Structure formats: structure tokens, C-alpha cells
Amino acid sequence: MRVFRGDASRGSFREYRVETDQGMVVLDVIHRIQATQASDLACRWNCKAGKCGSCSAEINGKPRLMCMTRMNTFAEGAPITVAPIRAFPLIRDLVTDVSYNYEKAKTVPPLRLKPPDPDGRYRMMQEDIDRIQEFHKCIECFLCQDVCHVIRDHDLKRQFAGPRFFIKVAALDMHPLDTRNRTEFVAREAGIGLCNVTKCCTEVCPEGIHITDNGIIPMKERRADDYDPIVWLLRKFRGQRPEPA
Amino acid sequence: MIARPDRDEREYDVVVVGAGGAGIRAAIEAKAQGARTALVCKSLFGKAHTVMAEGGIAAALRNVWKEDGWDVHFRDTMRGGKLLNSWRMAQLHALEAPDRVLELEEWGAMFDRTPDGLILQRDFGGHRYARLAHVGDRTGLEMIRTLQNRAVELGIDVLMECTMQRLLVDDGRIAGAFGYWRQTGRFVLLRGKAIVLATGGAGKAWKVTSNSWEYTGDGMTMALDAGADLIDMEFVQFHPTGMVWPPSVRGILVTEGVRGDGGTLKNRDGERFMFRYIPEFFRAETADNEAEADRWYEDKKNNRRTADLLPRDEVARAINSEIKAGRGSPHGGVFLDICTRRPADYIRRRLPSMYHQFKELAGVDITKEVMEVGPTCHYVMGGVRVDADTTQSTVSGLFAAGEVAGGMHGSNRLGGNSLSDLLVFGRRAGLHAALHAKDFGGRLAADRAQLEAIARELLEPFTRSGNENPYAIQADLQEAMQDLVGIIRTETELRHALRKIEALKDRAKKVRIGGGRTYNPGWHTALDLQSLLTVAECVTLAAIERTESRGSHTRDDYPKTDAEWGKANVVVRQKNGTIQFTREPLPEMPAELRGLLEEKK
Ligand SMILES: Cc1cc2nc3c(=O)[nH]c(=O)nc-3n(C[C@H](O)[C@H](O)[C@H](O)COP(=O)(O)OP(=O)(O)OC[C@H]3O[C@@H](n4cnc5c(N)ncnc54)[C@H](O)[C@@H]3O)c2cc1C
Ligand code: SF4
Ligand code: SF4
Ligand code: FES
Numbered sequence: 053m054r055v056f057r058g059d060a061s062r063g064s065f066r067e068y069r070v071e072t073d074q075g076m077v078v079l080d081v082i083h084r085i086q087a088t089q090a091s092d093l094a095c096r097w098n099c100k101a102g103k104c105g106s107c108s109a110e111i112n113g114k115p116r117l118m119c120m121t122r123m124n125t126f127a128e129g130a131p132i133t134v135a136p137i138r139a140f141p142l143i144r145d146l147v148t149d150v151s152y153n154y155e156k157a158k159t160v161p162p163l164r165l166k167p168p169d170p171d172g173r174y175r176m177m178q179e180d181i182d183r184i185q186e187f188h189k190c191i192e193c194f195l196c197q198d199v200c201h202v203i204r205d206h207d208l209k210r211q212f213a214g215p216r217f218f219i220k221v222a223a224l225d226m227h228p229l230d231t232r233n234r235t236e237f238v239a240r241e242a243g244i245g246l247c248n249v250t251k252c253c254t255e256v257c258p259e260g261i262h263i264t265d266n267g268i269i270p271m272k273e274r275r276a277d278d279y280d281p282i283v284w285l286l287r288k289f290r291g292q293r294p295e296p297a
Numbered sequence: 298m299i300a301r302p303d304r305d306e307r308e309y310d311v312v313v314v315g316a317g318g319a320g321i322r323a324a325i326e327a328k329a330q331g332a333r334t335a336l337v338c339k340s341l342f343g344k345a346h347t348v349m350a351e352g353g354i355a356a357a358l359r360n361v362w363k364e365d366g367w368d369v370h371f372r373d374t375m376r377g378g379k380l381l382n383s384w385r386m387a388q389l390h391a392l393e394a395p396d397r398v399l400e401l402e403e404w405g406a407m408f409d410r411t412p413d414g415l416i417l418q419r420d421f422g423g424h425r426y427a428r429l430a431h432v433g434d435r436t437g438l439e440m441i442r443t444l445q446n447r448a449v450e451l452g453i454d455v456l457m458e459c460t461m462q463r464l465l466v467d468d469g470r471i472a473g474a475f476g477y478w479r480q481t482g483r484f485v486l487l488r489g490k491a492i493v494l495a496t497g498g499a500g501k502a503w504k505v506t507s508n509s510w511e512y513t514g515d516g517m518t519m520a521l522d523a524g525a526d527l528i529d530m531e532f533v534q535f536h537p538t539g540m541v542w543p544p545s546v547r548g549i550l551v552t553e554g555v556r557g558d559g560g561t562l563k564n565r566d567g568e569r570f571m572f573r574y575i576p577e578f579f580r581a582e583t584a585d586n587e588a589e590a591d592r593w594y595e596d597k598k599n600n601r602r603t604a605d606l607l608p609r610d611e612v613a614r615a616i617n618s619e620i621k622a623g624r625g626s627p628h629g630g631v632f633l634d635i636c637t638r639r640p641a642d643y644i645r646r647r648l649p650s651m652y653h654q655f656k657e658l659a660g661v662d663i664t665k666e667v668m669e670v671g672p673t674c675h676y677v678m679g680g681v682r683v684d685a686d687t688t689q690s691t692v693s694g695l696f697a698a699g700e701v702a703g704g705m706h707g708s709n710r711l712g713g714n715s716l717s718d719l720l721v722f723g724r725r726a727g728l729h730a731a732l733h734a735k736d737f738g739g740r741l742a743a744d745r746a747q748l749e750a751i752a753r754e755l756l757e758p759f760t761r762s763g764n765e766n767p768y769a770i771q772a773d774l775q776e777a778m779q780d781l782v783g784i785i786r787t788e789t790e791l792r793h794a795l796r797k798i799e800a801l802k803d804r805a806k807k808v809r810i811g812g813g814r815t816y817n818p819g820w821h822t823a824l825d826l827q828s829l830l831t832v833a834e835c836v837t838l839a840a841i842e843r844t845e846s847r848g849s850h851t852r853d854d855y856p857k858t859d860a861e862w863g864k865a866n867v868v869v870r871q872k873n874g875t876i877q878f879t880r881e882p883l884p885e886m887p888a889e890l891r892g893l894l895e896e897k898k
Pocket of ligand 2: 246248251252268
């Protein structure tokens with residue numbers, strides 16, 4: 053296995069030969085290298101079950117979770133390369149500085165719920181929240197952020213929040229009890245206009261979230277309407293949104 | 298010597314160490330009280346264990362069962378813990394859990410709904426009624442993300458990838474915490490008038506475990522070092538259903554929700570064996586035949602609950618016995634079958650993560666094939682001894698909440714009671730830590746010589762002459778704990794484990810690692826090893842002391858539950874550098890609570 057070793061100033065791929073056992077995933081191999089050959093090989097992980105989004109890397113050039121990439125999906129003996137996700141500054145080996153995402157998270161306007169029912173409870177129907185739950189599945193692996201060319205190639209990090217945050221806003225907006233308008237935010241601060249719907253983000257999402265089709269496109273379409281305050285008010289009042297395209 | 302101090306210094310009113318459910322909830326409360334608050338964690342924000350929790354949050358919301366109430370929840374919790382729980386904690390927990398869940402909803406959490414739009418509740422082991430608020434089988438993710446958003450909204454200072462190593466005590470009061478940034482290796486001194494420990498458990502000391510690299514018992518060890526007491530350390534929960542195959546995924550959790558939703562355990566011969574293992578204590582409320590158990594899923598009023606959903610200690614022991622008797626599955630587990638019991642779309646809807654996890658990691662389609670499962674180390678019931686109302690430890694200004702704290706769950710935790718524990722006692726910890734900080738008028742002192750000594754100690758692994766590998770020592774410890782301090786214990790084996798731990802402690806002093814201080818997992822592992830070894834020793838010593846079988850602690854040489862032991866905690870504390878333990882009586886339960894326990898169905 054060829055693993056990237058190095059820091060922000062320099063680095064290169066180093067080759068490790070490792071015995072593998074049945075059922076191993078890439079993360080297991082990394083751990084074996086740490087335990088037996090390179091104790092200081094830096095990588096992140098927590099759950100080893102695709103739930104925490106810590107172990108993002110580029111495996112054979114593709115952004116993936118190391119813990120969900122089984123070794124038997126590669127041809128026997130073929131070299132496998134493991135590199136850090138490229139869109140973020142490197143700290144060391146497979147670990148990058150993802151603080152950009154945490155900074156963006158701070159800018160999203162939070163929920164503002166309408167008052168509860170007279171008995172003090174909130175009522176929501178399962179159908180109304182099913183769509184939002186799709187977006188809540190996000191494990192913040194930031195692979196979609198990594199692969200989005202606006203961030204990766206053009207480095208428009210200041211103007212652009214990225215796909216992870218578009219679906220976050222979509223989830224807040226679709227919340228049946230929310231009363232806030234985030235149109236301005238999405239257009240100006242989050243820079244949704246820069247997205248040209250290449251769907252690369254959707255392709256890499258390990259949670260299978262339809263980031264573009266169910267999140268970004270409806271939001272782009274809505275923008276026009278939402279500038280009309282009467283339409284917006286009516287929608288909020290009825291708690292309704294147009295169906296996703 | 299050190300010309301420019303190699304450290305960052307910051308001062309707060311409240312420093313919360315740990316950003317899982319308990320820590321974030323504590324920080325939110327402290328901040329709401331106006332305290333300058335820091336939230337520190339070893340991983341990135343939002344990646345703590347809480348994110349992995351699957352099944353749900355236990356709270357008597359009465360949305361599905363009007364008959365449910367805090368009193369029933371209290372009774373179930375105490376019975377689950379074989380009455381060794383701190384009754385006051387169990388009482389507060391049952392009383393306050395519903396409010397904490399509803400508050401999560403106000404902060405944006407989207408739980409699955411009942412037909413009339415309220416929060417839906419599901420069945421879990423040991424709970425008399427369907428009581429767990431959930432989001433499919435990714436409740437923990439929903440919970441931590443909601444809390445995380447709330448913390449961001451409040452502008453709480455989050456110090457990520459920052460490991461705390463020692464607590465500073467000045468004149469018997471807590472004064473701060475000292476550690477390092479993982480990313481740079483630079484040291485950090487956080488002065489704080491109050492500190493909340495919310496660092497979670499220590500399951501990484503076992504080989505087959507559902508826990509991540511973070512669970513090395515740091516909080517317990519720091520508290521012990523600072524002079525606090527630990528209790529109930531002998532009680533370590535083995536979750537009955539972890540994955541057993543392929544080897545590399547061994548230990549990863551399979552949620553109890555599978556059984557709650559109709560899955561049954563079977564042995565090699567296809568027998569639903571749990572009916573043979575119903576203990577006297579639970580006989581009256583447990584179905585003893587398949588027909589009644591199956592009816593219970595449809596009609597819970599007129600049937601007793603299935604034996605598959607007995608508390609975890611009972612199920613784990615039963616599975617262990619089946620395997621030992623040669624009736625296990627090909628890879629050393631038993632079978633968990635939901636595919637023949639529920640339609641495929643039901644399984645995919647109710648258990649999406651389990652479906653995904655088995656498909657991706659084991660190549661098993663759980664809508665068509667049975668799962669292979671076996672016990673996996675999951676949760677440490679023991680921990681820092683705290684006052685039930687304030688969560689303060691025996692050290693002034695040091696608070697603890699969540700898995701790092703002891704007492705709440707007694708000898709065995711019921712599923713779903715952890716997430717609610719985090720919310721209830723996380724909030725209480727934040728509140729009382731903030732109040733404590735407000736009351737404190739003095740100056741925070743930190744002894745420079747002491748800080749430099751700690752710093753030197755932390756850097757030792759770089760410069761020693763030894764050649765031990767920290768990963769190898771960790772693996773040997775896991776092996777020893779798995780074999781000798783597992784589900785079934787005997788004095789001989791426990792003593793053997795102690796000797797091994799001693800030897801490993803010696804080896805740990807000779808660990809030497811290469812590389813620099815920037816994000817160096819070898820160094821981090823070497824430091825974590827210290828707390829891992831300390832906790833392993835505490836668990837083993839306490840397990841030797843408790844000469845009975847109760848809850849998760851089964852002694853082959855003392856197979857009976859002993860009424861006398863039912864009145865005592867094993868307390869561990871550190872004196873002059875050595876670990877000592879005493880047996881101390883439990884506080885007397887008030888008569889009205891006792892009455893609740895006796896009330897039968
Ligand atoms: C796979 C799995 C499924 C589960 N399912 C359920 C369920 O359905 N229902 C339920 O009730 N419970 C469940 N549990 C149990 C529950 O998730 C945990 O007990 C609970 O999340 C612990 O929360 P906590 O806040 O105490 O700690 P954690 O969420 O683990 O957080 C600990 C925090 O402390 C930090 N930390 C640790 N050491 C240090 C240090 N030295 N310095 C700085 N920071 C430190 C970590 O970085 C982390 O942020 C499950 C557990 C697992 C592993
Ligand atoms: S669809 Fe938009 S957000 Fe997604 S990768 Fe393409 S440009 Fe980026
Ligand atoms: S949307 Fe998908 S790819 Fe993006 S961070 Fe979330 S889980 Fe990862
Ligand atoms: S380790 Fe959690 S997603 Fe891979």
C-alpha cells in the first residue's frame with residue numbers, strides 16, 4: 053500500500069507491505085502499519101463503522117471513508133494509494149485542517165421555531181420530516197466539500213459555504229416549525245450561485261444523500277420566488293414548500 | 298531551562314473536558330448561566346461516542362403508553378442495575394429525562410413520529426414500556442448534531458483535538474487542566490474555577506469492543522489523580538450483540554433495536570434459547586414461550602415481554618453459555634434473525650444503519666440473511682463518584698457527568714438510559730459548575746514547577762532509552778483483559794490479570810516513540826496507555842473485592858447474588874501513589890421509592 057507521508061512543507065508516497073486478513077478495510081491496514089512499521093503515521097478515525105465521518109481520505113484518487121472501503125474490492129496485489137483529502141491544508145500524513153468547515157457552520161442562521169401547540173407540545177407529521185431526515189444523515193465527513201471544484205480548484209472558500217452547508221440550510225428551511233428566511237444568506241454569504249450543479253458532491257456522499265437533486269436544486273429554484281415577500285409569507289404560513297424537482 | 302513557556306494559557310469560569318452528549322449539554326448550560334465556558338475534546342467536534350449511539354433515548358414521555366411514567370422508568374432502571382444504583386440519580390434521571398428530550402426537539406432534533414405527530418417511542422431491553430425516543434437507528438447522530446448546533450449558536454469556545462492529561466488542584470480545590478494540542482503537540486493550560494469531566498468510558502481496554510480509540514479512561518484517571526473517588530468499577534457492560542465476522546469488524550455494535558423490532562436470538566440448532574435463561578428476578582414479567590413472546594410484539598397489554606429483551610447482562614451471559622456449550626454459530630457467536638420475522642422494507646426503514654453496516658462491512662443482507670453476533674465490551678457503569686443533585690465529585694470544583702461518572706446505572710445499564718443520563722446530568726453538571734464558579738472569589742494558582750514537571754513527563758517517550766512499542770502494549774493489555782477480566786470472572790484469573798497489568802506498567806515506562814510532536818498518534822497512544830492501565834487495574838481490583846455475582850459482574854467462584862453485597866459500593870481511591878479500595882454502604886432509600894420498586898404488575 054502506498055501511503056502519503058509528510059506535512060505542509062514536503063511529502064511523498066511511501067510504500068508499505070502488509071499482510072491482510074479476511075474482511076479487512078483500508079483503515080485496518082493503516083492501523084497495522086502504525087502498530088508495526090510507522091508508529092507516528094497520522095490519521096483520524098473514531099467509529100470504524102461509517103458513522104462519525106472522521107476517516108476521510110482519497111483512496112486511489114477517490115474521496116472515500118477508509119473504514120468503509122474493503123480491501124477485497126481491490127485486485128489482489130495491486131498497489132493501493134491512500135492520500136489525504138486535497139481541498140484542505142495538510143497537517144501531517146492523512147490528517148488535514150478542516151477548520152474551514154467549522155467556521156462555515158458558525159455562519160448558518162439557526163432555527164427559530166414557532167410557538168408550540170396550546171398543550172405545550174410540538175406536532176409534526178412523519179411525512180413532513182422524512183425529507184429532512186435525509187439531510188440529517190450527514191456525518192460531516194466533508195468529502196462533498198473536498199470534491200466540490202468551487203472549493204477544491206478555485207479555492208473560493210471565502211465566498212462559498214459548500215454542499216454540506218447547502219443541505220444544512222435546506223434542512224433548516226424545510227423544518228415544519230421554522231420561521232426564518234435564509235434566502236439572503238444562501239445567495240450572498242453562502243454563495244449558492246457559484247454552484248453549477250455538476251453533482252460531484254452527490255456522487256461521493258457515503259450517506260447517499262441526494263445533495264444536488266434534493267437540496268441544492270430546489271433551493272436555487274426557490275430563490276426567485278422567495279424574493280417575493282408575499283409568496284414567502286404564504287409558504288411559511290402554510291408550512292409548505294414546492295416538491296423537489 | 299525553558300526560556301519561553303512552551304504552552305498556551307487560557308482562563309475560564311468553567312472548563313468542560315469532553316464534547317459528547319454530556320459535555321456539550323453541560324457547556325450549553327454553563328454558558329446559559331453566563332459562565333465563560335470552554336469545551337474541550339480529543340477528536341474533532343461532533344465525533345464523540347455519542348454520535349454512534351443507535352437505538353434511542355429513554356424517557357417516559359407517555360406518547361405511546363399512557364401507563365408509563367417516571368415511577369415506572371425509575372423502577373425499571375433500579376431493577377436493571379440490581380438495586381445497586383444511586384437511587385437519587387435514578388430518580389432525577391427518570392423525572393427529568395422527558396423535559397430534556399422535548400428541549401432537544403425545540404433545538405431542532407427530528408425524532409420519528411407517532412400517527413398524531415408526537416415523538417414515537419420504541420421497545421428496548423429491560424424497559425417495561427416502549428420508551429425510547431429515536432430517529433431510525435441513528436439517534437446519537439441526531440442528538441449530538443442538535444447539541445453541537447446549539448453550542449455553535451451560543452458561541453461556546455470549542456477546543457478540538459486537544460487532549461487533557463492532568464487536573465491541577467490548589468489547596469483542595471480544582472484550579473485547571475493541563476494537556477496538549479494534538480495537531481501541534483504544543484501544551485495547553487486551561488485555568489478554570491470549575492471543571493466538568495465528560496470524557497466517557499474506558500472500553501478500549503478490552504479486545505472485542507464497540508468503543509473507539511478515545512475510550513481510554515482519561516477522565517477517571519485524572520479524577521483519581523486529583524484525589525476523587527471512583528465507584529462501581531467492577532461493573533463493565535458487555536453488550537450482547539456485537540458483530541463477530543469478519544474479524545476486522547469484530548465488536549462493532551448491533552443495536553438492541555433489532556430485537557426491539559422483532560429480531561430473535563437463535564443457536565446453531567435454530568432454537569430460540571433465551572427462554573431457557575430467564576432469571577427468577579425477571580420471571581414474573583417475561584414470556585417463557587415463543588407464542589406469548591410473539592404475541593407480545595402485537596399486544597403488549599395481555600402478554601409478557603419476550604425473553605430476547607431481558608437486560609443486557611442476562612442476554613450476554615446466555616449467549617456466552619450457548620457458545621461455550623458448542624451451540625454457537627460458525628464464527629463463534631450466535632444468530633440474530635430479523636429477516637424471517639419482518640418484511641424487507643420494514644427492516645430497511647426501521648434499521649437503516651444496521652442494513653448498511655452489515656451490507657458494507659460483512660457482505661450480509663440482513664433482509665435476507667441472519668446476522669452473527671456475540672458479546673462486545675460496551676460501557677463502563679463505574680466511574681467518578683458524584684453527588685446526585687450537583688454532580689460534584691469528592692474534590693471541590695470538580696464535576697463529572699455521562700459515562701465517566703459512576704452510580705446512575707448500578708451493576709448494569711439499560712439500553713437508552715445513557716443518552717438520557719447525558720442530558721439530565723450534563724445539564725446539572727453545567728449548572729452547578731457555573732454556580733460554583735460564581736461563588737469562587739479567590740485567585741487561580743498554578744505552580745510553575747509542577748507544570749514543568751508534568752510537561753517533562755509527557756515528553757519522556759521521545760527521549761527514553763527503552764524500545765517498547767505503545768501499540769504492542771495496548772494490544773497485550775486488551776488480550777489480558779478480554780481473557781481474564783471478561784464476562785465471567787474468577788479470583789485466580791483476576792489475580793493473574795493483576796500480575797499482567799503490573800508487568801505492562803513496567804513495560805509502559807520503557808515506551809519510546811519516533812517522530813515529532815505534530816499529530817503523532819504513537820505519542821498519543823503512549824500517553825493514553827497510562828490511563829488505560831490505571832483503569833484496568835481499578836476494574837480488576839474492584840472485581841476481586843466483590844465476592845458475589847450481580848448484574849454485569851459474574852464470579853464463577855461466587856455464583857450467587859449476596860444480599861449483604863447489595864448494600865455496598867466498592868470505592869477506589871489513590872493514596873500516596875497506590876490504588877486502594879474500601880467497601881462503603883449505599884445511602885438508604887426513602888420508603889416511598891422503595892414502595893415503587895415493590896409495586897408489581
Ligand atoms: C456503538 C454504540 C452505540 C450506542 N447506542 C446507545 C443507545 O442507543 N442508547 C444509549 O442510551 N446509549 C448508547 N450507547 C452508549 C452511549 O453512546 C455512550 O455511553 C455515551 O454517548 C457517552 O457519552 P459521553 O458524553 O459520556 O461521552 P462521549 O460521547 O464518548 O464523549 C467523550 C468526549 O470526551 C472527550 N475526551 C475523552 N478523553 C479526553 C481527554 N483526555 N481530553 C479531552 N477530551 C477528552 C472525547 O474526545 C469526547 O469528546 C452506545 C454506545 C456505542 C459505542
Ligand atoms: S453540484 Fe455544486 S456543490 Fe456539488 S460539487 Fe458541484 S458545484 Fe459543488
Ligand atoms: S453531505 Fe455527505 S459527503 Fe457531505 S459531509 Fe455530509 S455525509 Fe459527508
Ligand atoms: S471511522 Fe467513523 S466514519 Fe470511518
